[in-house]
Amino acid sequence: MSHSRKSGGNSGSLGGAGRGPSGRGGSGKSAGRRGDLSEHGNSGKSAGRNGGRANSAGREQRNGVRDHGAGRGRSTAPAGVPVAVGESVSCEIIGLTHDGEGVGRVAGYTLFVRGALPGERVQADVVSVGKSFGRARMTKLLAAGLGASLGASEGDATGVEEDRTVGAIRVEPPCPIYDTCGGCQLQHMDYAAQLRWKRQHVIDNLERIGKLTVVGGRSASVGESGAAGESAGDMVSGEGAAASNRPGVIVHPTIGMDEPWRYRNKAQVPIGVIADRLVGGFYELGSNDIVDMDACLIQQEQNEESVRAVKEAARLLKLSAYDRTTGRGLLRHVVVRHSRSTGHRMVVLVTNGRDIPHAQELVSLVREQVPGVVSICQNVNTVSTPVVFGEETRVLWGEEYIYDEIDGIQFAISPRSFFQVNPEQTVRLYGKAVEYAALTGNETVVDAYCGAGTISLFLARHAARVYGVEIVPEAIEDARRNASLNGIANAEFDVGAAEVIMPQWQREGIAPDVIVVDPPRKGCDPRLLETMLELKPERIVYVSCNPSTLARDLRLLENGGYRTVEVQPVDMFPHTGHVECVIGIQRIDT
Numbered sequence: 001m002s003h004s005r006k007s008g009g010n011s012g013s014l015g016g017a018g019r020g021p022s023g024r025g026g027s028g029k030s031a032g033r034r035g036d037l038s039e040h041g042n043s044g045k046s047a048g049r050n051g052g053r054a055n056s057a058g059r060e061q062r063n064g065v066r067d068h069g070a071g072r073g074r075s076t077a078p079a080g081v082p083v084a085v086g087e088s089v090s091c092e093i094i095g096l097t098h099d100g101e102g103v104g105r106v107a108g109y110t111l112f113v114r115g116a117l118p119g120e121r122v123q124a125d126v127v128s129v130g131k132s133f134g135r136a137r138m139t140k141l142l143a144a145g146l147g148a149s150l151g152a153s154e155g156d157a158t159g160v161e162e163d164r165t166v167g168a169i170r171v172e173p174p175c176p177i178y179d180t181c182g183g184c185q186l187q188h189m190d191y192a193a194q195l196r197w198k199r200q201h202v203i204d205n206l207e208r209i210g211k212l213t214v215v216g217g218r219s220a221s222v223g224e225s226g227a228a229g230e231s232a233g234d235m236v237s238g239e240g241a242a243a244s245n246r247p248g249v250i251v252h253p254t255i256g257m258d259e260p261w262r263y264r265n266k267a268q269v270p271i272g273v274i275a276d277r278l279v280g281g282f283y284e285l286g287s288n289d290i291v292d293m294d295a296c297l298i299q300q301e302q303n304e305e306s307v308r309a310v311k312e313a314a315r316l317l318k319l320s321a322y323d324r325t326t327g328r329g330l331l332r333h334v335v336v337r338h339s340r341s342t343g344h345r346m347v348v349l350v351t352n353g354r355d356i357p358h359a360q361e362l363v364s365l366v367r368e369q370v371p372g373v374v375s376i377c378q379n380v381n382t383v384s385t386p387v388v389f390g391e392e393t394r395v396l397w398g399e400e401y402i403y404d405e406i407d408g409i410q411f412a413i414s415p416r417s418f419f420q421v422n423p424e425q426t427v428r429l430y431g432k433a434v435e436y437a438a439l440t441g442n443e444t445v446v447d448a449y450c451g452a453g454t455i456s457l458f459l460a461r462h463a464a465r466v467y468g469v470e471i472v473p474e475a476i477e478d479a480r481r482n483a484s485l486n487g488i489a490n491a492e493f494d495v496g497a498a499e500v501i502m503p504q505w506q507r508e509g510i511a512p513d514v515i516v517v518d519p520p521r522k523g524c525d526p527r528l529l530e531t532m533l534e535l536k537p538e539r540i541v542y543v544s545c546n547p548s549t550l551a552r553d554l555r556l557l558e559n560g561g562y563r564t565v566e567v568q569p570v571d572m573f574p575h576t577g578h579v580e581c582v583i584g585i586q587r588i589d590t
């Protein structure tokens with residue numbers, strides 16, 4: 001197909017780009033080891049993980065343990081709510097939210113219980129109550145949860161068989177700071193159970209929000225939308241729901257990792273001050289306080305080493321740390337990347353201002369202490385915002401990017417480019433995307449939300465032509481560089497919002513046979529979905545990091561003449577509540 005085209009569209013910040021464990025929320029290890037029914041309740045540890053700062057009332061009244069309905073809870077509850085703040089209740093846990101809170105029921109009222117797992121019965125202190133749900137923190141495990149509560153087992157390709165697992169699902173989290181760090185949410189859950197829960201979480205969203213019929217699925221029993229505030233359910237009408245003459249959607253077992261630790265190739269570490277000392281680690285669960293941390297079990301060791309080196313150098317040179325409350329201080333974040341395939345490392349200092357005192361000494365110290373470092377960059381961010389990166393990036397020493405390789409394709413990655421953080425699982429994720437695209441070599445393919453062109457280049461090996469669109473200009477520069485680096489001539493890229501660029505392409509006569517979308521957590525823009533329906537590609541492949549927005553978008557596609565054929569969850573972020581999947585979607589009249 002020939003056409004003339006111009007680049008255009010917005011240049012965006014990376015604010016909406018990030019995904020993966022960024023980590024608020026979490027679950028506690030308060031209630032102890034696998035199979036241990038009663039020993040570990042009421043430990044001081046549980047407080048850090050469970051109620052955050054809002055739970056002092058619960059703590060004060062912990063001795064007033066009682067089953068729901070009797071006792072001395074304070075009557076702060078709205079009318080008709082059967083529990084009160086400070087009350088200790090016993091409840092059954094019937095589900096798990098995406099941020100790792102157990103979903104409990106007390107007399108029909110929903111309590112989100114931090115630290116509790118599906119199938120367990122727990123004692124919990126109520127820390128807040130609202131009209132439709134409340135929050136509690138677990139103080140004691142009363143009865144263990146069994147794997148059967150999580151839906152079908154792994155190894156069951158269709159989801160039709162029932163799970164036969166009866167083992168307890170609670171394990172001792174190996175991380176020593178799991179109680180306080182907000183990075184992981186599921187370390188206290190057996191890994192096989194995590195994989196089953198992730199699949200079930202996808203099914204629940206497809207059924208509840210997408211109104212899809214899933215082979216072997218069950219109706220979602222409890223909505224999480226009220227708590228999470230990010231469910232897409234409200235945006236979907238019941239119209240066109242679950243057309244009964246269509247075959248059900250197959251949701252495959254989650255593809256997990258053989259060794260689900262030390263997988264992250266990128267760390268993004270906030271810097272702050274505790275007792276006049278520069279610290280860096282993660283935000284404490286439910287707060288803006290930074291936990292100083294040198295080791296993280298889901299990070300590649302090389303990243304820990306790089307962050308440690310920067311912190312030590314900054315302390316030695318007496319660089320100031322950014323104070324979020326006053327807006328003063330220099331060093332805001334340290335972002336590091338490591339490539340297992342090339343051994344290359346990148347260090348990015350995100351600073352509140354351009355001038356770095358002793359910049360050359362800093363660079364020398366980092367180079368001495370970080371083997372394999374090929375790129376030391378500075379990104380300037382002077383705005384009071386939770387977004388990590390500012391608009392200006394410059395090289396302090398070495399290259400502008402590092403190289404990585406996935407399945408024989410080389411990638412140059414610059415500081416602000418999105419690049420999947422779990423390289424081992426990325427091969428599986430992209431492999432599925434290519435499989436569901438079912439390319440013969442003759443197709444025109446669009447890759448919307450293409451980042452640094454990663455999926456595009458995988459697709460280009462099997463397609464006639466690939467068009468990628470992405471909102472971050474540097475990522476598109478990377479994508480173009482990556483195409484030429486690999487001698488791939490049949491992929492081209494435009495900068496801009498996919499919902500703006502796609503209609504332009506449509507006017508220019510580009511008619512894709514297959515469209516791949518891989519949006520950020522908020523899902524696809526409605527204008528993009530509309531354009532996709534007008535373009536009528538034979539197949540759509542949706543890569544999603546958020547089952548609720550995925551389900552919302554699938555409903556719109558189904559109403560527009562498409563059928564969701566199969567869903568493959570891939571565990572990109574073990575021990576966190578994040579769930580990634582690839583979806584094969586077919587135009588009904590094909």
Ligand SMILES: C[S@@+](CC[C@H](N)C(=O)[O-])C[C@H]1O[C@@H](n2cnc3c(N)ncnc32)[C@H](O)[C@@H]1O
Binds near residue numbers: 016453454471496497
């Ligand atoms: C989940 S990432 C996927 C990147 C890529 N497919 C990959 O696997 O590396 C989502 C990407 O969408 C980009 N993005 C966010 N909003 C966008 C928009 N409206 N139009 C185009 N790209 C957008 C982000 O910058 C980010 O690179």
